[in-house]
Amino acid sequence: MSRSVKTTAIGIDLGTTYSCVAAWFDQHNRVEIIPNEQGNNITPSCVACDDIEVLVGEGAKNQITRNPNNTVFDVKRLMGSKFSDKRLQEDIQSWPFKVIERSLEKPMIVLEHMGTEREFSPEEISSMILKNLKKAAEEFLGTPVTHAVITVPAYFNDKQRQATKDAGTLSGLNILQLINEPTAAAIAYGLDKLADRNHPPQKNVFIFDLGGGTFDVSLLTITKDGNISVKAVGGDTHLGGEDFDKAMVNHCVEEFKKRQNKDISKNARAVGRLKVACEKAKRDLSSTAQTSIEIDSLYDGIDFSIKFTRARFEELNAGFFTKCIEHVEKCLRDGDMQKQDIDDIVLVGGSTRIPKIQLMLRELFDWKQLCKSINADEAVAHGAAVLAAKLSDNGNKTVKDLILLDVTPLSLGIETNVDDMDILIPRNTPIPTTKEDVYVTMVDNQIGFTIQVYQGESRKTRDNIFLDQFHLQGVPPAPAGEQKVKVCFTIDVNGILNVSAELVSTGNKKGIIIAESGKLSKDDIEKMLKNVVL
Numbered sequence: 377m378s379r380s381v382k383t384t385a386i387g388i389d390l391g392t393t394y395s396c397v398a399a400w401f402d403q404h405n406r407v408e409i410i411p412n413e414q415g416n417n418i419t420p421s422c423v424a425c426d427d428i429e430v431l432v433g434e435g436a437k438n439q440i441t442r443n444p445n446n447t448v449f450d451v452k453r454l455m456g457s458k459f460s461d462k463r464l465q466e467d468i469q470s471w472p473f474k475v476i477e478r479s480l481e482k483p484m485i486v487l488e489h490m491g492t493e494r495e496f497s498p499e500e501i502s503s504m505i506l507k508n509l510k511k512a513a514e515e516f517l518g519t520p521v522t523h524a525v526i527t528v529p530a531y532f533n534d535k536q537r538q539a540t541k542d543a544g545t546l547s548g549l550n551i552l553q554l555i556n557e558p559t560a561a562a563i564a565y566g567l568d569k570l571a572d573r574n575h576p577p578q579k580n581v582f583i584f585d586l587g588g589g590t591f592d593v594s595l596l597t598i599t600k601d602g603n604i605s606v607k608a609v610g611g612d613t614h615l616g617g618e619d620f621d622k623a624m625v626n627h628c629v630e631e632f633k634k635r636q637n638k639d640i641s642k643n644a645r646a647v648g649r650l651k652v653a654c655e656k657a658k659r660d661l662s663s664t665a666q667t668s669i670e671i672d673s674l675y676d677g678i679d680f681s682i683k684f685t686r687a688r689f690e691e692l693n694a695g696f697f698t699k700c701i702e703h704v705e706k707c708l709r710d711g712d713m714q715k716q717d718i719d720d721i722v723l724v725g726g727s728t729r730i731p732k733i734q735l736m737l738r739e740l741f742d743w744k745q746l747c748k749s750i751n752a753d754e755a756v757a758h759g760a761a762v763l764a765a766k767l768s769d770n771g772n773k774t775v776k777d778l779i780l781l782d783v784t785p786l787s788l789g790i791e792t793n794v795d796d797m798d799i800l801i802p803r804n805t806p807i808p809t810t811k812e813d814v815y816v817t818m819v820d821n822q823i824g825f826t827i828q829v830y831q832g833e834s835r836k837t838r839d840n841i842f843l844d845q846f847h848l849q850g851v852p853p854a855p856a857g858e859q860k861v862k863v864c865f866t867i868d869v870n871g872i873l874n875v876s877a878e879l880v881s882t883g884n885k886k887g888i889i890i891a892e893s894g895k896l897s898k899d900d901i902e903k904m905l906k907n908v909v910l
Contacts, residue, residue: 385399385400385521385523385524385525385552385764385765385767385768385770386398386399386410386509386510386513386521386523386524386525386761386764387399387407387524387525387527387560387757387758387759387760387761387762387763387764388506388509388524388525388526388527388757388760389527389557389560389754389756389757389760390421390452390502390505390506390526390527390528390540390543391421391452391587391588391589391756392421392450392452392453392587392588392589392590392616392618393420393421393449393450393587393588393589393616393617393618393726394418394419394420394421394588394726394753395418395419395420395421395505395509396409396417396418396419396509396753396754396756396757397409397410397419397509397510397512397513397757398410398754398757398758398760398761399513399516399517399761399764399765400761400762400764400765400770400771400775402770402771402772405772407564407758407761407762407765409754409757409758410509410512410513410516410517411512411516412433412434412508412509412512413433413434413512414434416434417753417754418753418754419433419434419505419508419509419512420433420434420436420437420449421449421450421451421452421505421588422434422436422437422440422447422448422449422505423436423447423448423451423501423504423505424436424439424440424443424446424447424448424487425446425487425488425489425490425494426439426443426446427490427491428490430489430504432504432505432507432508433505433508436448437449440648440652441645441648441649441652442645444472444473444644444645444647444648445472445473445474445488445644446473446487446488446489447472447473448473448485448487448496448501449471450467450471450589450618451485451498451501451502451505452502452589452590453467453589453613453614454475454483454485454498454501455498455499455502455536455539455540455543456498456532456533456534456535456536456537456538456539456540457483457498457535457536458481458482458483459475459477459478459481459482459483460477460481463614464483468483470622470647472644472647472648473485473486473487474486474487476495478495482497483498484496484497485497485498485501498539498543499539499542499543499546500543500546502539502540502543503543503544503545503546503547504547506524506526506543506544506546506547506549507547507548510524510547510548510549521549522548522549522550523549523550523552523764523767523768524544524549524550524551524552524764525551525552525553525554525555525760525761525763525764525767526540526541526544526549526551526554526555526760527554527555527556527557527560527756527757527759527760528540528554528555528556528557528871529556529557529590529591529592529611529613530556530557530558530559530592530594530609530610530611530785531590531592531609531610531611531612531613531785531786532613532785532871533613533785533786533831533841533843534831534841534843534871534872534873534890535841535843536613537554537870537871537872538872540554541554541870541872551870552763552764552767552768553763553767553869553870554870554871555759555760555763555780555782556592556594556606556609556782556785556871557585557587557590557592557724557756558583558585558592558593558594558596558609558724559583559594559596559604559606559759559780559782560755560756560757560758560759560760560763561583561585561722561724561750561755561756561759562581562583562594562596562598562604562606562722562759563604563758563759563762563763563778563780564750564754564755564756564758564759564762565581565583565598565720565722565747565749565750565755566581566598566602566604567762567774567775567778568749568750569598576600576719577599577600578597578598578599578600579597579598579599579719579720580595580596580597580713580717580718580719580720581595581596581597581598581718581719581720581721581722582594582595582596582704582707582708582718582720582721582722583595583596583722583724584700584704584721584722584723584724584728584737585611585724585725585728585756586615586616586617586700586724586725586727586728586733587616587617587724587725587726587727588616588617588618588725588726588727589613589614589615589616589617589618589619590611590612590613590614590615590616591611591612591613591615591616591700591703592609592610592611593609593610593611593703593704593707594606594608594609594610594707595607595608595609595707595708595710595711595713595718601777602774602777602778602779603779603781604778604779604780604781605781605806606781606782606783606806607710607711607712607713607783607804608707608708608710608711608783608804609707609783609785609803609804610703610704610706610707610710610785611703611785612699612703615696615699615700616725616727617655617658617726617727619693619696620658620689620692620693620696620727620730621651621654621655621658623692623693623696624654624657624658624684624689624692625647625650625651625654627688627692628650628654628669628680628682629641629647629650631682632674632675632680636675636678638675638676638678640674640675643675646674646675649671649674650669650671650674653669653670653671654669657669657684657689658689658730659729661684661685661686661689661730662729662730662731664686665685665686665687666683666684666685666686667683667684668681668682668683668684669681669682669684686731686732690732697732697733697736700733700736701736701737701740704737704740705740710803710804711804715740715741715742716742718741718744720747721737721741721744721746721747722746722747722750723746723747723748723752724750724752724755724756725752725753726752726753728752729752734746762775762778763778763780766778781806782806782807782869782871783803783804783805783806783807784801784803784804784805784807784809784867784871785803785804785871786803786831786832786833786841787799787801787802787803787831787832787833788800788801788829788830788831788865788867788873789801789829789830790815790827790828790829790830790863791828791830791837792815793818795836795837795838796835796836796837797830797832797834797835797836797837797840798813798815800812800813800863800865801865801867803833805867807867807868807869807871808866808867808868808869809866809867810864810865810866810867811864811865812862812863812864812865813862813863814860814861814862814863814880815860815861815863816856816857816858816859816860816861817851817854817856817857817858817859817860818856819856820854820855820856821853821854822851822856822859823849823850823851823853824847824848824849824850824851825847825848825851825861825877825879826845826846826847826848827845827846827847827848827863827875827877828842828845829842829843829844829845829873829875829890830842830843831843843873843890844875844888844890846875846877846886846887846888847886848861848877848879848884848885848886850879850882850884851879852881852882859879859880859881860879860880860881861877861878861879861880862877862878862880863875863876863877864876864877864878872889872890873889873890874887874888874889874890875887875888875890876888
């Protein structure tokens with residue numbers, strides 16, 4: 377049954393393995409999660425092509441074992457990434473679908489559609505998932521949907537954020553704001569707590585967000601009057617449930633090789649069937665100590681079965697789990713807080729259901745109970761919907777009074793001497809923000825300045841992410857050190873960077889929105905919209 381509401385702003389959690397959409401309902405005075413066509417609250421982030429149509433969501437995931445080469449998953453790991461990225465290359469080796477390199481190291485996905493090979497950018501694939509969620513929202517709300525807040529991992533860099541905005545544009549949505557996933561979860565957590573009369577004046581909350589492909593930690597302070605202030609963020613944009621599944625799949629491949637002397641790692645259909653079975657086994661091991669994987673005729677007519685204990689699963693993934701705890705400890709240090717200062721540890725993301733992860737967290741926080749009061753799969757979309765309501769001037773007084781103070785996840789700066797990084801905005805600086813610094817000519821009669829912008833924590837630019845560069849010409853001839861340039865960095869609420877440089881002696885000025893460098897051009901977007909197959 378469709379319902380009518382005055383708002384068309386929705387909140388979307390665009391996840392690596394599952395996505396979720398929600399909206400604020402004034403008549404119910406709360407957020408509701410919007411079900412998909414099949415009536416489920418979460419939708420697989422999956423797109424597939426067959427001879428007739430393009431499938432999105434559950435339809436795509438359900439046919440993955442019979443059509444592995446034309447089914448895309450994990451596209452979030454391709455967003456804003458360079459083809460040469462080492463971890464992306466490891467993923468490409470394990471994915472059944474084809475990824476190729478195009479200009480400027482851009483990865484493109486190759487699928488066969490209606491008998492011909494077609495190339496899709498990661499933004500196009502993500503836009504199909506967003507369009508599917510948009511359609512579900514329109515059917516549920518009974519009104520067109522044009523505006524959305526989309527969530528991104530807190531540790532997403534500038535290019536990954538811009539790619540997400542472009543995907544939103546391609547799906548026909550106006551992106552009101554990008555919001556960090558743990559911050560969105562904190563809104564979902566905080567909104568209920570703010571209504572509690574016994575809420576203390578201030579609470580320190582630690583959000584532990586472990587999803588299918590990304591891992592975020594965030595340390596926040598929530599005040600009774602509705603201020604949500606992020607103190608520090610951390611994490612890994614390449615760590616999650618998919619990696620745990622992969623470790624299990626690799627173990628099964630090795631076991632099959634040992635027993636049968638046959639290598640199935642390059643057989644997409646066999647590996648796809650293993651992946652589905654391992655994902656199910658992983659879920660089972662959250663509630664039982666042992667489970668079995670049994671697959672008929674896995675390869676060359678040979679059946680495969682293996683017993684998996686929780687202990688073996690934990691052993692295979694021990695390195696990943698340890699890395700998660702290291703990020704927690706680092707985030708506490710960055711936020712200048714002791715573990716005893718934390719009032720609540722909030723679990724978000726499906727992978728937080730793994731008992732070993734909960735045990736390690738409790739151990740770290742001196743056996744404090746973990747907060748499981750919010751839905752781990754839906755909390756991020758819930759928080760995004762609250763912000764969407766606020767930005768479109770809907771919602772109750774608590775929503776309208778909400779104040780968000782987020783931070784930038786990675787340091788930003790410029791190259792000064794060869795390979796030297798000079799940081800203008802350190803990581804965990806509250807945003808929006810503006811910072812500037814003055815630099816001088818390095819040699820006599822220097823005629824210009826080249827501003828090269830980097831993001832990352834190393835003092836050496838070669839170890840950081842190169843974002844973009846521009847040239848400021850027309851420097852009057854003078855001895856080294858006499859001519860000065862003022863460089864200004866501004867970060868907006870989406871975490872997207874604007875850089876300008878001004879020659880002090882002449883006022884000559886040049887600037888660039890760094891995100892534009894990774895952004896699809898208007899022509900690109902129009903071309904993609906024309907070619908869209910949905």
